[in-house]
Amino acid sequence: xxxxxxxxxxxxxxxxxxxxxxxxxxxxxxxxxxxxxxxxxxxxxxxxxxxxxxxxxxxxxxxxxxxxxxxxxxxxxxxxxxxxxxxxxxxxxxxxxxxxxxxxxxxxxxxxxxxxxxxxxxxxxxxxxxxxxxxxxxxxxxxxxxxxxxxxxxxxxxxxxxxxxxxxxxxxxxxxxxxxxxxxxxxxxxxxxxxxxxxxxxxxxxxxxxxxxxxxxxxxxxxxxxxxxxxxxxxxxxxxxxxxxxxxxxxxxxxxxxxxxxxxxxxxxxxxxxxxxxxxxxxxxxxxxxxxxxxxxxxxxxxxxxxxxxxxxxxxxxxxxxxxxxxxxxxxxxxxxxxxxxxxxxxxxxxxxxxxxxxxxx
Amino acid sequence: xxxxxxxxxxxxxxxxxxxxxxxxxxxxxxxxxxxxxxxxxxxxxxxxxxxxxxxxxxxxxxxxxxxxxxxxxxxxxxxxxxxxxxxxxxxxxxxxxxxxxxxxxxxxxxxxxxxxxxxxxxxxxxxxxxxxxxxxxxxxxxxxxxxxxxxxxxxxxxxxxxxxxxxxxxxxxxxxxxxxxxxxxxxxxxxxxxxxxxxxxxxxxxxxxxxxxxxxxxxxxxxxxxxxxxxxxxxxxxxxxxxxxxxxxxxxxxxxxxxxxxxxxxxxxxxxxxxxxxxxxxxxxxxxxxxxxxxxxxxxxxxxxxxxxxxxxxxxxxxxxxxxxxxxxxxxxxxxxxxxxx
Numbered sequence: 001x002x003x004x005x006x007x008x009x010x011x012x013x014x015x016x017x018x019x020x021x022x023x024x025x026x027x028x029x030x031x032x033x034x035x036x037x038x039x040x041x042x043x044x045x046x047x048x049x050x051x052x053x054x055x056x057x058x059x060x061x062x063x064x065x066x067x068x069x070x071x072x073x074x075x076x077x078x079x080x081x082x083x084x085x086x087x088x089x090x091x092x093x094x095x096x097x098x099x100x101x102x103x104x105x106x107x108x109x110x111x112x113x114x115x116x117x118x119x120x121x122x123x124x125x126x127x128x129x130x131x132x133x134x135x136x137x138x139x140x141x142x143x144x145x146x147x148x149x150x151x152x153x154x155x156x157x158x159x160x161x162x163x164x165x166x167x168x169x170x171x172x173x174x175x176x177x178x179x180x181x182x183x184x185x186x187x188x189x190x191x192x193x194x195x196x197x198x199x200x201x202x203x204x205x206x207x208x209x210x211x212x213x214x215x216x217x218x219x220x221x222x223x224x225x226x227x228x229x230x231x232x233x234x235x236x237x238x239x240x241x242x243x244x245x246x247x248x249x250x251x252x253x254x255x256x257x258x259x260x261x262x263x264x265x266x267x268x269x270x271x272x273x274x275x276x277x278x279x280x281x282x283x284x285x286x287x288x289x290x291x292x293x294x295x296x297x298x299x300x301x302x303x304x305x306x307x308x309x310x311x312x313x314x315x316x317x318x319x320x321x322x323x324x325x326x327x328x329x330x331x332x333x334x335x336x337x338x339x340x341x342x343x344x345x346x347x348x349x350x351x352x353x354x355x356x357x358x359x360x361x362x
Numbered sequence: 363x364x365x366x367x368x369x370x371x372x373x374x375x376x377x378x379x380x381x382x383x384x385x386x387x388x389x390x391x392x393x394x395x396x397x398x399x400x401x402x403x404x405x406x407x408x409x410x411x412x413x414x415x416x417x418x419x420x421x422x423x424x425x426x427x428x429x430x431x432x433x434x435x436x437x438x439x440x441x442x443x444x445x446x447x448x449x450x451x452x453x454x455x456x457x458x459x460x461x462x463x464x465x466x467x468x469x470x471x472x473x474x475x476x477x478x479x480x481x482x483x484x485x486x487x488x489x490x491x492x493x494x495x496x497x498x499x500x501x502x503x504x505x506x507x508x509x510x511x512x513x514x515x516x517x518x519x520x521x522x523x524x525x526x527x528x529x530x531x532x533x534x535x536x537x538x539x540x541x542x543x544x545x546x547x548x549x550x551x552x553x554x555x556x557x558x559x560x561x562x563x564x565x566x567x568x569x570x571x572x573x574x575x576x577x578x579x580x581x582x583x584x585x586x587x588x589x590x591x592x593x594x595x596x597x598x599x600x601x602x603x604x605x606x607x608x609x610x611x612x613x614x615x616x617x618x619x620x621x622x623x624x625x626x627x628x629x630x631x632x633x634x635x636x637x638x639x640x641x642x643x644x645x646x647x648x649x650x651x652x653x654x655x656x657x658x659x660x661x662x663x664x665x666x667x668x669x670x671x672x673x674x675x676x677x678x679x680x681x682x683x684x685x686x687x688x689x690x691x692x693x694x695x696x697x698x699x700x701x702x703x704x
Contacts, residue, residue, distance in 0.1 A: 036496075043500040051516040154389050161657060165595065165649035167602050169623060170642035173630050181633050188631050294503070301505030305603055309627060319508075320607050328515060335508050346503055 026354060033350050037343045042093075044339035049092055052332045053085060059105060101337055104330035106322065111333030114318055120208030121191060121314035125237060125306065126299050128230050132238025133245050133295075138281075138288075140242075141249025146276045148254055156246065163243025168302045172236035172309035179232060187229050189311040196225045233310045237302050241295050245288060252284030286356055293349035297342050394658035400651025407455060408462035417452040442636040444625060448613070450636055454644050456617035460528065461648060464601050465594045467532035468539065472593070473586065475536070476543020481582065483544060484551025485574050495548070498541035506596075507603045510534040514609045527611030527618075531604055535597045546589055550582035557581075591656030595649040602645050619645050 059075045081088070095102070101111035144156040180188040191197065191210055199222060206213050211230070214223045256262060257280045265279050266272075304316030311317065315334060322330035383394060407414060442450050483494040501509065513534035518527065554560060555578065563573050604610045605620025613621055619641040626638035 039496055040500040040503065043497050044504055047501070048512055051512050054516045149389060154393075157393075157657075161650060161653050162646065165599075165646050165653055167599055167606070167620075167623075167642070167645055169603075169606050170638070170645060173623065173626065173638045173642065176630050177633075177635050177638070181630065297503055297505045301507035301603075304505075304507060305606060308607065308624075323511065324608055331511070331515070335512060338508060339504060342503055342505065343500075 029354055030351055033347055033354075037347050040343045040346075041340055044343070045093070045096060045336045046089070048332055048335050048339070049089060050085075052328055053088075096336065101333035102329050104322065104327055104333070106325040106327040106330065111330060111337065114330070114334065115315065115337055117208070118313060118315045118318050121210075121312060122300070122303050122307070122316060124209045124211065124230070125233055125303055125312055125314055126296070128234030129237035129241060129299055129302075129306075130292075130295075132234050133241035136238065136242040137245025138249050138285075141246040142253055142276050142281060144246065144250040145253035145257065145280070146272070148250075153250075156250070160243040160246040160250075163239045163246070166239070167305070168236050168240050169305045169309045171239060172232065172306055175232045175236055176309075186232055191229050191312055192222075192226050193229075196222050233306050233312050236309070237299060237306045240302050241299060244291070244295065244298075248288050248291060249281075249284060252287055253280045256280040256283050286353070289356060290349065290353045293346040296345045296349075300338055300342065390658055390661060393654050394662075397651050397654025397656075397658060400647060401655055404458055404648045404651060405462065408458040411455050411459045414455050417449045444622060444637045450622075450640050453617040453622055454619070454640050457619045457622075457641065457644060458648070460611065460616045460618050461598050461601060463528050464532050464535070465597045467528060468535040468597045469590055469593055471532060472536040472539035472543055473590070476540045477547050477579070477582075477586075479540065480544040480547025481551055481574050481579060484548035484582075485555060485570070485578055487552075491548075494544065498544045501538070502541040502545070506538040507600060509538050510600050510604055511607065511609055513537045514604055524611065524615040527615055531601050531610060532597075534604065535600045538600065539593050539596075542593065543589065547582050551578050554578050554581050588656060588659045591652050591659060595652040595656065598645060598649050598652075 059072065059081060092102075099112065101115075103110050104114065140156050140159070144153045147153050176188055179186045187193070192214075196214075199217065203213055203217060210226045211223070214226045253276060257275070259280075262275055262279050265275060270279065300316075303314065304319055306312065307314045307316035308320045315338070319331065319334050322328075322334070383391070383398075444450055444453070479494060483491045511534075514530055517533050518530035560573060560577055563577050568577075601610065601618070602620035602623070605618040605622075606624045608621075608624065610618045610621050622641040623638055626634070626641075629635075629637045
């Protein structure tokens, strides 16, 4: 709620004033916002649970047709899926509270394990995507704002809409066609070549974030290989958000460029370039930070598609594999876990936004 | 916007899109017109798919025998054939029909439910309002594609017939959209509730239902054409995403671009480009067209972003309170701000 309403406020030029009063308000804001995490997680987890159970029990969904009726009934009985739904629901809530998100049916692994193994890969991908989005979106947004309503602005706005209009998996396939197949510059799929992947998994205490592990190995060849594999997925997913950043930067810089203090700076002889990149940009960045919370959700959704396109062994790739296997316990577990991550990320983003911009505290 | 609104053509001029078209100038008009043209072509293709498509969407052979898989574009198959042996052109054309139906069903459903909940939430207020808003915010913050996947599993178990598939896809998208409509309509309703004419209606003893659905509803729905366009494009992307993950409509029930793209992943690696480029381009074009329309409507509604017709007309007062900066697309609060347009 807060994220979205913050975004409704136009950036103003007044510098933040931290008085004793406002820091009390800040503390109150943080506590209220923290408490809001729980209903959010509770609502999402409940919704996921009940929606998933409308089709029946997960065992029949995964194994129906492969086992006889009696065998199925036995498995359902053993897993407790024949008990009243409410009983199962409260048991599930209790399990989640203790950090147990269930065990997958198709390969019998705890969902938390799946997260621990593949979460780092998704995190790495999302970070690459955010980097691409910032590098592409913010400078281009400034250009579009500075040249408002002239042809570069028109081109950039179309580009921003195209970023949004192109599904990440199609962008990924196009990038592959051009840079991997036609030009042969970059690898088609995966996170590293097989040899390096082996090396990366053999180091002691791996982080799972390949670029960090590669730097720890210290071999330029491995680092280069990991980066080469990261370029296309990072760009495919990053462009999705780059469009949003471009538009946000453009609109906000246009907004702040018409402020009195910018006029004042201009009359003092500050050059137009500096006006855009400094005076107008800084306040315009605040809404971008507040929107990152929503972008994280978008990126996680996009990661599922990107990882499937590039066989990037992350959470999204596993999710689509479990979807194909009709393993709905795994799907439910991963989605519930992502709900927790999204809720916590939004909390952090809101707090950061409140620290930067005192107006958002209520 | 200075429209005198008297005379016989006033009604026509005030129609949603026509009004904005008249209001727009220069680049904005060009974007709006291009968007309208693409959207028009899309709707026509969807309507005329049976006439335009050379083959059926699930057709594997004709009088000369089987089409063969992964045929390069040639005289018989202008855009080649897929790995499954379908004609790419036909599936792209039939795909417009699927996309169009899903948009229509999804948007109508979410408008009905969302507008109703928004009115109730905003007008009645109290704990109901709080609960609805917390739920809507929770759902809104969640990755919409994941939510749509869960909904698709719940509705169809993941596989279905033509209409079953269309409804499953549309309903999954609806679940994602309802919170957005709820927010927008609620924001409007809360504002309208304080207007003098609502007070007057109360004074003369109108029932709550009448005030809600006559006075508030009529005035709260001005922004709907705009949200409609934004959500229509999102509906196509969600449908394609579902199809790409194998949760769309079965290939024998209907043509669906996302499914075709999924099947083309392995083609891409071996340099077969036609199976992915054409369905993908279809998605991009349709979303681009609809987004251009929505984008233009959004800009025209925001005095800060509207290209001024004449020089010297200073920024409107509403600019201070108007829309959120920026990303109208993935960003509903932006539309909340439209209330400033009055």
